[in-house]
Amino acid sequence: MAMVINMKNDNLQAAQAYVNDVYETVVERNANEYEFLQAVKEIFHSLVPVLARNPHYMENGILERIVEPERLISFRVPWVDDQGKVKVNRGFRVQYNSAIGPYKGGLRFHPSVNASIIKFLGFEQIFKNALTGQAIGGGKGGSDFDPKGKSDGEIMRFTQSFMTELSKYIGSDIDVPAGDIGVGAREIGYMFGQYRRMRGSFDSGVFTGKGVGYGGSLGRTEATGYGTVYFVEEMLRDKGLSFAGSTVVVSGSGNVSIYAIEKAQEFGAKVVACSDSGGYIYDENGICLNTLKRLKEVERSRICEYVKEHPQAKYVEGSHGIWTIPCDIALPCATQNEIDENSARILVANNVKAIGEGANMPSTLDAIDLFLENEVLFGPAKAANAGGVAVSALEMAQNSSRVPWSFEKVDKKLKKIMSDIYRNSVKAADEYGQSGNLVAGANIAGFTKVADAMIMQGII
Structure with a gap:
């Protein structure tokens, strides 16, 4: 012995x-x-x-x-604004690992985008995609272009220039981009149109997140937010808990946040706060989802406008303070490193029961350690927010067969995928002596699948 x-x-x-x-x-x-x-x-x-x-x-x-990425592409993106002035941004695409399938990952348009951000997102995407059980490798891309305050014409001209260069490197069996922060249906539409124009063919599988009328999938808009809640519900159920009757705080107010709020409310939770880059709103009666959707999806307004229609709510400048609000469940759905060690301490002191990461790497390493040390249920991003890319792969399947699926069929498959990700993460953590640590479990489950494929394919 x-x-x-x-x-x-x-x-x-x-x-x-x-x-x-x-x-x-x-x-x-x-x-x-x-x-x-x-x-x-x-x-x-x-x-x-x-x-x-x-x-x-x-x-x-x-x-x-x-x-090491298989390929890291950096390029210039020149475009002309509405005043006729030439602007120049940087474009990026990292094609990280294709051992189990074509590169798959979103495009992010945000001033913070640089090589480090794109590489971190692409590296995480390798393991996230592997966890879904689908044949998709890891990639990511984007630009330091800021779509906020830009006209539709400016966004169209920028995205067409961006796609003129990116089109050289993508294809339905090579690299399939999607949306991310700053890239929604409008931006995807412009880019797909430019790609189709340049290639002279209708390759619907080259992008996901498309409009339903030209090859998009029902349920894709909701997928990341719904998937996060489905994952957390599995995690809670194993401990005899649920969203029903729980108080929830959700950061952000984009697609991920809005549909995490929607599904959490469907599950009986009271969501009391959400945010944007300017600040956060706290509504002790529960966020009115209809108002939030109209402000953010239709009017493209700032979150501070919410209190004009709901005077009982409170708006606070600066989004970081949202984690001071006591809650049973926290769903960080905004951006990377939004929960630092100090915010984690506050959440723990306020007896938070569970964290579900809807954004990419929203908690710092120190914050994660605190949650695990204090036995807070923790759903890491590469597992909990995999719903978006999972449904993107389902969109690819529909494009390949040229047969669209109903929302109910897509949602049912999404639930199954998120349940499988949770169970496989639990199993991997148990197998390697780290029971209860879903961070380790998700990392191990994703890594072993990709590593085994790499070995079988030789040194390439």
């Missing part, structure tokens, strides 16, 4: 040394890319017991290979 224990300890030490060496190299090669390094560190930490038990992953250099 002593020899077995020593062997296990030796294997763990060797795996930890390997992880440390690879991570040091990643830091040297990607200095100052903080978001990317954060994502790599979080995943690598989970994989030590996997590598110790499966040394062939180390022998095949899987970490060294998986952390």
